[in-house]
Amino acid sequence: MSDSGARGREGAAPVRGLTVVVAVLTTIVLVFVVRRVAGDWPHILDGTVPDDDLAESYVAHPWLAYTHIVPGVVYLLGAPLQLSRRFRTRHYTAHRRLGRVLVACALVSGVLAVVLGIVFAWGGVAETLASLLFGTWFVVCLVRAVVAIRGGRVAEHxxxxxxxxxxxxxxxxxxxxxxxxxxxxxGVLGMHDETFPIPSTFGLAFWLGLGLHVLVGEWWLRRTPALDA
Ligand code: HEM
Structure with a gap:
């Protein structure tokens, strides 16, 4: 059995598992985008104000919100293809062209994520700080990836x-x-009279959601140093 054959079989299971996880996470994002558009656009078009604080920000700043969301969705939908070795090796030119578009989209979305974290900080200071830290990290990762590939360092890219x-x-x-x-x-605390979710838990959700993903990303890189996904 060749080394690469053994490695290929070893790597297939984690990559399949990851594909399912990514599909579920992408679907969640798409559901929230549809909810956002369905909730905001009637107000944006009619010039009315929704009676929900968070929605009010989206309706008041549609350009800011959707210049973050739309390129972000384009990036999220295209990135899995770029990370697939099969696509890269078979369609290298397409990988390079699509890569330029997706990086541009991700950079726009990432820079505006930081702005949104300040302007739409429904989760308070915790949300602003999380957006600042992880939004900046997101942009730094993209820039370093581009610098690496320009220098021909594929593994680092x-x-x-x-x-x-x-x-x-x-x-x-x-x-x-x-x-x-x-x-x-x-369900557990029966706090029906409060707004939900409580804004401080919204900020905490930002730290947990993004922080754990950074850690899982590092774990994945250690677990699959030789894999391309
Ligand atoms: C790259 C892909 C991304 C996509 C597709 C995306 C998509 C979205 C969507 C759909 C919303 C509206 C959420 C809702 O209605 O519940 C949103 C809001 C927001 N996003 Fe992003 N986003 C991306 C990246 C990021 C990153 C990297 C950060 C920060 C680290 C970030 C920070 C925010 C903030 C602060 C808001 C406003 C608060 C909120 O409503 O949740 N986003 N984004």
Whole structure:
């Protein structure tokens, strides 16, 4: 049995598992995008104000919000293809062209994520600080990935792109944490009179969602140093 054959079989299971996780996280993001558009756009078009604080920010600053969301979604949908070795080796030119578009989208979304963390800070200072830290980290990973590939350092390029993608998919985990906290607040503590989720738990969800994804990204890179996904 050749080394690469053994490595290929060893790596297939984790990559398949990761594919399922990424598909679930991407679906969560798409559901929230649809909810956002369905909730905000009638107000944006009619010039009315929604009676929900968070939605009010989205309706008041649609350009800011959607210049973050739309390129972010384009990046999230395209990045898994770029990280697939099969696609890269078979369609190298497409990988390079698509890569330029996706990096540009991710940079725009990432820079505006920091602005959103200040302007839309419904989760308070905790959300602002998390957006500042992880948004900056996201942009740094992308820039380092580009610098690495310009210098011909493919393995380093892959590592920074995996790190960026780990943060990008973390935004879906934020929604999972918000769901867990809302369930505890309503189902376990019976706090029906409070707004939900409580803004401080929203900030905490940012730290948990994004922080754990950074750690999982590092774990993945250690677990699969020779893999391309
Ligand atoms: C790269 C892919 C990304 C996509 C597709 C994306 C998508 C979204 C979406 C759909 C929303 C609206 C959320 C809702 O209605 O519940 C949102 C809001 C927001 N995003 Fe992103 N985002 C991305 C990256 C990031 C990153 C890396 C950060 C920060 C580290 C970030 C920070 C924020 C903040 C602070 C808000 C406003 C607060 C909120 O409503 O959650 N985003 N983003």
């Amino acid at each position: 892959r590592r920074w792109m995996v790190r960026a993608f780990a943060v990008g998919t973390g935004i879906a985990s934020i929604r999972i944490w918000v769901g867990i906290f809302t369930g505890i607040q309503l």
